[in-house]
Amino acid sequence: MRRDFLWAMFAGVFAVALYGQTDWPSYGHDPGGMRFSPLKQINTGNVSKLVRAWTYDISAQSPRKRPGEATPLVVGGVMYLTTSYGRVVALEPETGKEIWKFETRKNGAPSTRGLAYWPGDKDSSALILFGTSSGVLIALNAKTGQPSPGFGNEGLVNMREGVADNFPNSPYGVSSPPVIYKDLVISGSHVQETPSQGPMGDVRAWSVRSGKLAWTFHTVPRPGEPGHDTWDGDSWKDRSGVNVWGPMTVDVEHGMVFLGIGEPSADFYGGDRKGSNLYSSSLVALDASTGKMKWYFQTTHHDIFDYDLSAPPALIEISRQGKKIPAVAQTTKEGLLFLFDRLTGQPIYGIEERPVPKSDEPGEETWPTQPFPIKPPPIARDRFSPSDIAKITPEQQKFCEALLAQDGGVLNRGPYTPYGLKLSLNFPGMFGGGNWGGVSFDPELGYIFANTQDLGTIFKVVVKHEGSNYQVTRVSPAGDVGGLGGMGGFGGNVGVQFWNPANGMPCQQPPWGHLVAVNANTGEIAWNVPLGTFDELEAKGIHNTGAPNLGGSIATAGGLVFIAATNDSRFRAFDSRTGKELWVTRLDASAHAVPMTFQGRDGKQYVVIMATGGGIIGDTTSAASLIAFTLP
Numbered sequence: 001m002r003r004d005f006l007w008a009m010f011a012g013v014f015a016v017a018l019y020g021q022t023d024w025p026s027y028g029h030d031p032g033g034m035r036f037s038p039l040k041q042i043n044t045g046n047v048s049k050l051v052r053a054w055t056y057d058i059s060a061q062s063p064r065k066r067p068g069e070a071t072p073l074v075v076g077g078v079m080y081l082t083t084s085y086g087r088v089v090a091l092e093p094e095t096g097k098e099i100w101k102f103e104t105r106k107n108g109a110p111s112t113r114g115l116a117y118w119p120g121d122k123d124s125s126a127l128i129l130f131g132t133s134s135g136v137l138i139a140l141n142a143k144t145g146q147p148s149p150g151f152g153n154e155g156l157v158n159m160r161e162g163v164a165d166n167f168p169n170s171p172y173g174v175s176s177p178p179v180i181y182k183d184l185v186i187s188g189s190h191v192q193e194t195p196s197q198g199p200m201g202d203v204r205a206w207s208v209r210s211g212k213l214a215w216t217f218h219t220v221p222r223p224g225e226p227g228h229d230t231w232d233g234d235s236w237k238d239r240s241g242v243n244v245w246g247p248m249t250v251d252v253e254h255g256m257v258f259l260g261i262g263e264p265s266a267d268f269y270g271g272d273r274k275g276s277n278l279y280s281s282s283l284v285a286l287d288a289s290t291g292k293m294k295w296y297f298q299t300t301h302h303d304i305f306d307y308d309l310s311a312p313p314a315l316i317e318i319s320r321q322g323k324k325i326p327a328v329a330q331t332t333k334e335g336l337l338f339l340f341d342r343l344t345g346q347p348i349y350g351i352e353e354r355p356v357p358k359s360d361e362p363g364e365e366t367w368p369t370q371p372f373p374i375k376p377p378p379i380a381r382d383r384f385s386p387s388d389i390a391k392i393t394p395e396q397q398k399f400c401e402a403l404l405a406q407d408g409g410v411l412n413r414g415p416y417t418p419y420g421l422k423l424s425l426n427f428p429g430m431f432g433g434g435n436w437g438g439v440s441f442d443p444e445l446g447y448i449f450a451n452t453q454d455l456g457t458i459f460k461v462v463v464k465h466e467g468s469n470y471q472v473t474r475v476s477p478a479g480d481v482g483g484l485g486g487m488g489g490f491g492g493n494v495g496v497q498f499w500n501p502a503n504g505m506p507c508q509q510p511p512w513g514h515l516v517a518v519n520a521n522t523g524e525i526a527w528n529v530p531l532g533t534f535d536e537l538e539a540k541g542i543h544n545t546g547a548p549n550l551g552g553s554i555a556t557a558g559g560l561v562f563i564a565a566t567n568d569s570r571f572r573a574f575d576s577r578t579g580k581e582l583w584v585t586r587l588d589a590s591a592h593a594v595p596m597t598f599q600g601r602d603g604k605q606y607v608v609i610m611a612t613g614g615g616i617i618g619d620t621t622s623a624a625s626l627i628a629f630t631l632p
Contacts, residue, residue, distance in 0.1 A: 022599035024074045027114050027177045029596070032315030033249040035440035035554045037597045041605035042631060043558030047573045047583045050629045053606060054096035055588075058083045059624035067592065067614030068624065069436075069551070070114040074598040080117065080128055080142070081626065082110035084612060088128065090145055094600040096628060100145035107156065108134030113247065113436070113593075114177040116185065117142065118208050127151070127208065129185050131174025135159040137187060137206065152211030159187065162216070164199035166238060172199040176247045176436070179257060181288040183208045186257055188244030193306075194266040195469045196273070201243025203259055205291060215291030219243065219261055219279050226293070227278035235273040241265035242280045246310035246436040250288060251326070251342060257288040258315065258328060258342070262308030266472035267430075268419050268461045269304060271363030276301040281308055283330050283338070285345065295345030299332050301367035304359070304418060306430035307333045311438035315342060319446065319521045329441070329520065331450050334415065335380025335433035337518060338373050349375035349523040356416035361461065370416050375523030379516045380433040380452040381508070382415045384425055384498075388508045392542060399500045400507035403458070406477050410458060419461050423477060425498055429457025431617060437552030437565060437594060442576050446521040449561050449576070451531055453513045453548045455506055455617070456498030497618070504548065504567065504618040505534060513546035513566060515553070517579060527579035532566030548617040552594040564591030564609050567619040571595070571609055571629075589613030589623035606630045 021038075028035045042050065059065060068084035072091075079093040086105035089098055104110050115130035126142035137159050139151035147155020164172045175190040184205045192198045205214040219242040221227040228236065241264040249258045264273055264280045281300040286293055300307040314329040318339065328342040339348040353369035389404065391397045404410050407423040417426045432453055439450045459474040476496045499506040506512045511530040519526045532547025551565030555576055564571045569590045573583040591611035599605050608628045613621030 023076070024596040024598045025117055026073070027071055027116070027247050028249060028312055028314070029554070031179065031250040031252050033247065033312045033438070034314060034316060034443065035552070035594065036442060037554065037556045039556055039597055039599055039605045040558035041599070042556070042560065042607065044560060044575055044582060046631060047558070047560055049631055050583055050585070050607070051632050053628045053630040056091060056096040056626040057624070058085060058612070058626060065614065065622040065624060066612070068610055068612040069112050069593045070610050071594045071596050072608060072610070072626065073115065073117050074596070075117050077601055078142070080115060082115050082130055084109065084112070084624065086110070088115065088130065088140065088145070093598060093606065094602050094604070096626065102140055102145045104132055104138065107136040107138065108132035108173060111177055112175045116177045116180050118180050118185070124209055129178055129208070131159065131178060131187055133173035135164070135172040135174065135189070137174070137178070137185070137211070139208070139211065150210060151208070157206060157211040159189070160199070162213070163189070163202050167198045170198040175245050179248045179250050180208070181250050181252065181255070181257060184214055184288065186248065186288070188248060188259070190245045191240050191243050192265055193241065194472045195466070196240065196264070196266045197238040197469045198240030198265060200239070201241055201262065203244055203291070217286055217291045217293070221278060230275045230278040232274035235275070239264055239273065241267070247312035247438070249312050249315055251315055254343060255288050256294060256342070257286050258313035259284045259286065260309030260311055260313055260330065262310065263300070263303035263306055267304070267306045268474065269361065269364060269463050269472045270302050271361065271365070271463070274365050276367060277303065283309060283313055283328070283340070285342065297338070297340065297345060299330070299336070299338060299371060300334070301370060302365070304364070304366065305416065305426060310436040311434055314439050314441055314448070316441045316448065316520060317443060318348060320348065327520070329439055329448050331434035331439055333428060333430065333432040333434055335378045335382055335428050335452055336373055337376050337379055337448070337450060339520065339523070347373065349373060357413040357418060359418040360420045361418070361463070366418055376518045376525055379450055379518070379525070380428050380514070381454040382427055384412045384427050384456060384508055390505065390507050390509055392505070392510065392537065392545070396500055396505055403477055403498070403507060407460070419459060419474070421460060423458055423460050425456050425458045427454070427456045429455050429497065431455055431457070431550070435550055437550060440553045440555040440561065441520070442555045444557065445576060446519055447526055447576060448518045448520050449553050449555060450516050450518065451514065451549055451551070451553060451563055451565055452516060453617070454508065454511070455548055456508070457496055458498045459496050499618070501618065503534070503536065506548070511544065511546035513549045515561070515563065515574060515579065517576070529574070529579040529581070531563070532568050532570070534568065550592045550615055550617050554595050554597065556597060562595050562597070562607055564593065564595060564611070566590065567617055567621070569611070569621050585629070587611040587627060588625050589621035590615070590619045592619070604630050
């Protein structure tokens, strides 16, 4: 056999093995969501040389601009992506060239944040799985992009059945990718935020081969189930919310799936649901094979703040007192970071219940205490006083002082200030603090990386009683009334935020956005740097202000943390050990997504981010593209 043929065959086998180890096969890279890549071709010494390799124009699919938050996957030399224009596409990852596309429009838009990959086996082909905005779970053949005929009804499963039967006209969909455990696909959902009764937020598992329902976890416990007594009377019946709308994670070794569960409907009033309301706003660990609960921890009791757990629970390892602890890190909208032993649910550094303010809303019974981790300290602002008003420009100060003076003076009574009969300011507000972007983790350093925003929310609530249901609206400082029927209800209404809608700058002194590193092995903050900027302030010589942000980070063995997230249309790389910014580039629009990285068949490492602008933090940029960067 010719030597050159043998060498070519060996090189091909080696290349397949190499990129098989350097893919991005799950939303969080690994099933546990560490979002850490072992690649280090791009590192602290050369990251400043990154250049754009290719751009995939998503907006060409429609003239209407639509925001997207998806993270693509790369498996076996193919990139898979959901878009905000009703498509799932497969791309050549080294060039962005389209391989196949699948239209989902008649079944709703595909999951906002991405999809899942099942590798198949000797009897079944590899599958791409995702949910849609209208509650359809779809399985596609990963090679052809066509629906898998053995899954459900020709590749489709109607997820509304069993959870939305009594509410055919109420919204029910999927906003984040499902997760895979063995031959099960486990799904969450996105449901209404008001009124209180509607589709249930149960978490379910389906056979990845047939689409048949395998198990159901009732996020609102039924009679006879643990936690049922945390709902007063019949308030559990037809209760909507209490859903997993953010990403989940899986401990493959121990057969566990971790859920960050949202608040009940209606968000900001709980007079019709007295009690702590399990398993709302809770971190829950289930047996992934059966759906049986192993342990839980409720991070907000009787949630009336929209403090749902939306960030993926990150499965990490902590070294403490000479022991390796399999742990889970959970960030919250409250700007807190909880660390637990993932097998037992025991806190690593302790948690204490502290008294919090009481609501003046008629019929409301707020919970008297809320849990706070002893370590680490809060990683976002959790209180406000008038002396904190933004003085960054005379115009900003004037606007913010007037805003604060409305309704006889806006109330803030520290963490967990409830919204009530007069304007109240809550820090952090309903968008965080932290949000669905979650954290990344460098196992070599033992550092957890979290991006947060210091963004308050200011409004009062009006409750209308309709039989056994409650319709809740919020009245902003501008006097406008906004329904709370879902994320779309917030999209264009900036009056609910404690900021100046004319420029998007918050009304307290900066920094307004942060990237924080926490040493998981000690519980201490390793570094904290401003994240983001405002061009108009930079032009005036005002630096390091940070900016509102929504998205997340990744970490690499090259000593880097990559993150976009901010509403300044920038993509950045930081030194993971020190927090020093090493690279920044301007994007076509702001990127409210989590990036990813992979090594192509050409041997190059690429870093990829979706940039579409829009979103819920006052971002007015508008484009739609997937952008890849590499070394020249």
